[in-house]
Amino acid sequence: MKHALTIAGSDSSGGAGIQADLKAFSALGVYGMSVITAVTAQNTQGVTGVQEITPDMVAAQIDAIYTDINVDGVKIGMVSSAEIIKVIAERLHTYEADKVVIDTVMVSKSGCHLLKKEAKDSLKKHLLPRAYVVTPNIYEAEVLVDSKISNIEEMKLAAKEIHQLGAKFVIVKGGHLDDETCADVLFDGDEYHLFNSKRINTQHTHGTGCTFSAALAAFLAQGYDVYESTSKAKEYITEAIRHSFAVGKGVGPTHHFYKYY
Ligand SMILES: Nc1ncnc2c1ncn2[C@@H]1O[C@H](COP(=O)(O)OP(=O)(O)OP(=O)(O)O)[C@@H](O)[C@H]1O
């Protein structure tokens, strides 16, 4: 069995963050491991508290894994502060981690800042150059390139610009584009590849970005190339959204195990 690692924040309601990632890893048949960067008090209605883990403790978790266990795929989600970003970048370098998927988590669906505003430059400078694939949503891509994105052509332009920050592949996700189709744009430094699905009409989209990037890391860990992995991750997230369900009073989670229920 292949081994995948998520470096991310905990979502107490289980829909996003570490919890979504581990569910996706399990559903896709890879052994899941976690490095927790922050604990959030969160439910389907919002985030009510954030407690960062110290950079030393983040480093200690990474060391514990890499000094003992082979890691076939990694995804990075919520990273919170410049200090945490630096320590993750440094350790990834030390352990020669490859095929790293970076989901540039910035703001939760409910509007809570999960990346401190002053840490944005650190993310660009220290972490994105280490990415095999980076997966910003429309809003995150807008922040990274500092311009508005409202159609596929602008998603392509942004992907090209983000590619120059050092990631090998860029996927700008179109979940937030106001369109019938949810198109994700992959740029490989040379060509654009579009991954389309019909938009599913549901309010239960808590953790879609986390689920997509975790599935991508799981498929890369299993040896699929980036194009196959993206296509399979897109299929996975589409079905996980199609089967999403109500938990609590707000935005419910994606479903990882619908085949069994
Ligand atoms: N309503 C929908 N129907 C079908 N696919 C969707 C829908 N919403 C999002 N997606 C797909 O889900 C994946 C995640 O995209 P999205 O843009 O929602 O990520 P995100 O904003 O980072 O998520 P999060 O808010 O959890 O951080 C993409 O492949 C996107 O196309």
Ligand SMILES: Cc1ncc(CO)c(N)n1
């Ligand atoms: C911990 C965590 N990571 C990522 C997201 C996605 O926005 C979230 N809501 N919570």
